[in-house]
Amino acid sequence: MNQYQLMKLAKRVGLYALIAVVMVYAIFPFYYAVITSLKPSSELFRVDFWLSSVDVSNYVQIFTQKSFVRAIFNSILISVSVVVIALLLGITASYALGRVRFRGRATVMLTILGVSMFPQVAVLSGLFEVIRALNLYNNPGGLILSYTIFTLPFTVWVLTTFMRQLPMELEEAAIMDGATPWVTITKVFLPLMWPAMATTGLLAFIAAWNEFLFALTFTLTDDQRTVPVAIALISGGSQHELPWGPIMAASVTVTVPLVILVMIFQRRIVSGLTAGAVKG
Amino acid sequence: MSTSATDSAPREGRTAKAGYRGTKVRRQRVRAAWTYLTPMLVALALVAGWPLLRTFYLSLTDASLSDTAGAAFIGFENYLVYDDGAWYGLLTDPVWWNAVWNTVYFSVVSVSLEVVFGIVVALLLNAEFKGRMLVRAAVLIPWAIPTIVSAKMWAWMLNDQFGIINHLLMALGLIDAPLAWTADADLSMWAVIMVDVWKTIPFVALLVLAALQMLPKDCFEAAEVDGIHPVKVFFRVTLPLITPALLVAVIFRLLDALRVFDVIYVLTSNSTSTMTMSIYARQQLVEFQDVGYGSAASTMLFLIIALAVVVYLYLGRRQLGVDQ
Numbered sequence: 206m207n208q209y210q211l212m213k214l215a216k217r218v219g220l221y222a223l224i225a226v227v228m229v230y231a232i233f234p235f236y237y238a239v240i241t242s243l244k245p246s247s248e249l250f251r252v253d254f255w256l257s258s259v260d261v262s263n264y265v266q267i268f269t270q271k272s273f274v275r276a277i278f279n280s281i282l283i284s285v286s287v288v289v290i291a292l293l294l295g296i297t298a299s300y301a302l303g304r305v306r307f308r309g310r311a312t313v314m315l316t317i318l319g320v321s322m323f324p325q326v327a328v329l330s331g332l333f334e335v336i337r338a339l340n341l342y343n344n345p346g347g348l349i350l351s352y353t354i355f356t357l358p359f360t361v362w363v364l365t366t367f368m369r370q371l372p373m374e375l376e377e378a379a380i381m382d383g384a385t386p387w388v389t390i391t392k393v394f395l396p397l398m399w400p401a402m403a404t405t406g407l408l409a410f411i412a413a414w415n416e417f418l419f420a421l422t423f424t425l426t427d428d429q430r431t432v433p434v435a436i437a438l439i440s441g442g443s444q445h446e447l448p449w450g451p452i453m454a455a456s457v458t459v460t461v462p463l464v465i466l467v468m469i470f471q472r473r474i475v476s477g478l479t480a481g482a483v484k485g
Numbered sequence: 486m487s488t489s490a491t492d493s494a495p496r497e498g499r500t501a502k503a504g505y506r507g508t509k510v511r512r513q514r515v516r517a518a519w520t521y522l523t524p525m526l527v528a529l530a531l532v533a534g535w536p537l538l539r540t541f542y543l544s545l546t547d548a549s550l551s552d553t554a555g556a557a558f559i560g561f562e563n564y565l566v567y568d569d570g571a572w573y574g575l576l577t578d579p580v581w582w583n584a585v586w587n588t589v590y591f592s593v594v595s596v597s598l599e600v601v602f603g604i605v606v607a608l609l610l611n612a613e614f615k616g617r618m619l620v621r622a623a624v625l626i627p628w629a630i631p632t633i634v635s636a637k638m639w640a641w642m643l644n645d646q647f648g649i650i651n652h653l654l655m656a657l658g659l660i661d662a663p664l665a666w667t668a669d670a671d672l673s674m675w676a677v678i679m680v681d682v683w684k685t686i687p688f689v690a691l692l693v694l695a696a697l698q699m700l701p702k703d704c705f706e707a708a709e710v711d712g713i714h715p716v717k718v719f720f721r722v723t724l725p726l727i728t729p730a731l732l733v734a735v736i737f738r739l740l741d742a743l744r745v746f747d748v749i750y751v752l753t754s755n756s757t758s759t760m761t762m763s764i765y766a767r768q769q770l771v772e773f774q775d776v777g778y779g780s781a782a783s784t785m786l787f788l789i790i791a792l793a794v795v796v797y798l799y800l801g802r803r804q805l806g807v808d809q
Contacts, residue, residue, distance in 0.1 A: 220612060224620055227606055231624050234683070237649060238638045250647040290528075298525040301518035313522060320533045322794045324744035326763045327787035330543050330770055330780045331536025334553050354532040361525060380510055386517035415631035417747040418763075422771055433633040437751050449641050456634040467629040471622045478688065479695040 235460065242453035249450050263454035272427040273455060276435035280459070283345050283431060284413040287352045288406045295360035295405070296398065300390050302361065303368030304376060314365075321358035325418050328354065336423055343425040351419045356409040363408075363477055367401035368394065404477035407470055411463060432459045537787070544780035553776055563781035575781045583757060584765040591674065591749075591761060592742035595681045599738055600731065602682065603689025608719075610690065611697045628687035636751035639680040643667055670758035677749050677759050681742070689734045696730030697723070736797040743790055762786045 240253065245260040267273045302310060332351055333342075341347035371394060379389045420431040430438070436455050439448065467474060544563055548556030565574040575581050610621055627635065642649050643666035651663040666676040700723070708718045746763040753759040755768060766786060770779030 220609070220614060223609055224614065227609060228620060228623055230683070231626055231687070234635070234638045234642060235626055235630060237642060238634075241641065252647070252649050252652040294525045294528055297521035301521040305514050305518040307515045307518050313526070317529070319794060320529055322740050322790065322797075323533060323537075324763065324783075324786050324790050326744065326746065326766045327540060327783045327790075328533060328536035329540070329767065329783060330548075330553070330776050331539030332532065333550075333770075334539055335531065335536055351532060353528050357525060357528060357532075386514055386521075390521075411629065415633070417631075417633055417750070418767070421750075422767070433631050433747075436637060437633050449644075449647075452637055453641065456637050460630050460634050463629045463631070464626055467625050468622050471618075471625060474625070475621075475691050475695070478691055 235457075235464070238453045238460075239457050241449060242457045244450065246450050263450040264458070266451050267455045267458070272430070273432075273435055275428045276430045276432045277459070279345055279429065280414055280431045280433075283348050283352070284410050286345075286349045287356050287413040288409045290349070290353065291356040291360040291409050292402055292406055294357060295364050296395070296402065297390065298361045299364035299368045300386070300394065303365040304371075305386075317358045317361055321355065321362065323354065325354070329418075329422060332419075333422070342423060343429050345429065347423045348416075348420055348431065351423060352413045352416060355416075356412055359412070360405045360409055363405045364398070364401060367398065371397055400473065401477075404470070404473040407466060407474065408477050411466075414459075414463065540780045540783050540787075543776055544784045546777050548776040548780070550771070550774035550776050556777065559777070563778050564785075575778065575785065580757065580760070581765060581782065584760045584762050587674070587759060588743060588745070588761040588763075591678060591681075591745060591759075592739055595678045595685075596735060596738045596742055598678070598682045599685050599689050600735055602686050603734070604693055604731075606686055606690040607693035607697055610694050624690065625687050627684050630684070632684065632747045633751055635684050636680055636748045639676070639683070640667060640752055643676055667753050668756075670756070673753045673756060673759050677752055680748055680752060681745070684748075685738060685741075689738060692730055692734040692737075693727060696727040700726055736793065740790060740793055740797070743793065744786065762789075 240256050241249065242263050243256055243259050243261065244253075245258075245262060301307075302314060332354075336342050336347040336351065339347075339350070341350060375393055375397075376389060379393045384392070414431075415433060416431070417433045417437070420434045421437070424430050424434065427435075432455070436452065436459065439452050439455065543553060543556065545558060545560055546556035547559050547562075561574075563575060565572060565576045567573075606624060610617065610624065614620075630638075643651075645651065645663050645665040645668065648663070648666070650666070651660070654660045655663070664672060666672050704722060705718065708722065744763050745761050746767070749759050749761055749764055755764065760768075762782065763786065766779050766782035768779075769775050769782055773779070
């Protein structure tokens with residue numbers, strides 16, 4: 206083997222070593238949470254890298270807890286509703302912004318972009334009033350309403366990007382046939398927008414599922430909480446008596462569906478994220 | 486653009502009508518556009534516009550959480566007031582300025598780290614190797630995990646007595662005694678940064694990767710043929726070319742970091758050594774029930790972020806495609 210080949214081999218080995226490091230760094234914390242969640246409480250405080258035996262008592266404990274099951278139900282209800290509303294309002298708005306040239310369009314686009322960058326805390330007191338006035342405090346409806354602030358701008362933005370990429374000829378043909386804009390949206394664009402809608406819907410779902418500040422502030426009782434709040438509020442007798450086994454079991458439970466979704470839709474998510482951040 | 490639709494029509498009989506039809510179609514489309522925008526704009530006004538205005542207004546009152554409607558207007562007293570020979574208000578509160586400093590420190594340090602590591606991971610994912618798709622999917626995992634969950638996972642790993650991080654560091658001989666990562670004032674900010682960096686590297690890496698994959702291949706091949714050192718190629722060719730995407734990623738992350746709340750709330754709760762502007766504002770609003778004062782803090786945070794957004798829009802207008 207000459208020097209050139211040796212260099213090449215070394216580079217190859219270095220590359221794979223670096224990839225291994227990145228993989229371990231990315232995956233290990235989640236892996237460790239899974240291991241912890243499957244340990245009996247007697248072994249919890251011994252550091253292990255592998256699992257010697259599987260014990261599901263932590264999972265039994267959280268799933269027999271009514272408030273946690275209720276929290277999962279609340280999270281699903283809220284996230285799905287948020288996605289449906291964001292997509293309904295987003296698809297029509299993105300048609301207007303993506304396909305029609307009209308005065309004030311740039312202003313609307315900038316407004317949407319501005320809203321998506323809002324610090325949530327800045328609207329907290331005002332939104333609190335709105336939610337109380339609509340009688341939605343400590344109610345999933347209040348969270349569905351408030352989550353619109355971050356899911357809607359994002360959905361409109363990404364769908365507009367996709368909408369713009371559809372060929373002009375399709376719409377021209379529809380106009381030639383005398384189709385109204387509504388027919389054009391529902392009959393021509395909608396069938397083509399499904400992949401984009403699945404992507405944005407999924408990203409909106411993840412955002413709603415993970416939201417914490419509003420969920421913490423606009424709910425009061427255990428049975429109205431979402432899972433992130435439920436997990437954050439699991440507590441033991443003191444700082445040092447936190448029930449780490451059940452906390453990790455709950456954490457793994459709310460994360461596994463997301464990880465599976467992300468694995469399946471990985472390519473789409475990447476394109477959706479980049480469309481949301483950089484155009485083109 | 487709709488006029489050209491009829492102009493290019495294959496049947497010649499239509500061209501005579503094109504002007505009339507074009508404007509009618511155009512007017513119909515513009516009207517439809519506004520109709521379709523209205524529900525979205527109303528929704529945004531309800532959840533963003535109005536609440537923001539109310540927050541501004543409440544910051545000028547002495548409102549408390551139980552009674553926001555009957556609050557008295559007190560002008561800028563929540564911000565700054567001179568009373569009996571001394572200045573009072575948010576702008577004289579050392580705890581607030583500590584929160585501002587913490588936020589800036591957290592944002593600058595974590596975004597810098599995320600960008601450096603994000604570029605490294607992106608370059609790695611851009612290289613050709615077996616199982617690239619699998620690695621790309623695996624790298625996304627931290628991004629998919631809810632912030633609360635990642636904060637809890639790391640809180641467990643960073644646990645002072647039973648945490649695996651202390652265990653590893655002691656096994657490697659780097660420390661003699663376990664460290665109280667989340668309780669020690671000197672360490673807790675680093676613990677928070679560690680978790681945030683771990684969670685958001687995938688986001689930066691993906692944006693950079695997308696930019697890398699759009700670069701023309703031939704100039705890299707030319708550089709390789711000419712035997713130019715890869716590091717030089719990176720700084721002279723790659724980095725300038727991906728700068729626009731990098732700029733977008735940086736400002737997106739910066740805006741996120743400036744409003745950080747959940748990771749810090751869960752990891753170190755209300756500790757002053759990690760308290761950020763969001764934590765401070767929410768504490769005043771909800772825990773101390775002082776809506777007027779808390780709104781003043783929220784408004785200040787909003788102004789700081791608005792400034793960053795203006796800079797962002799100014800710098801990023803072309804990349805965002807608003808002008809098209």
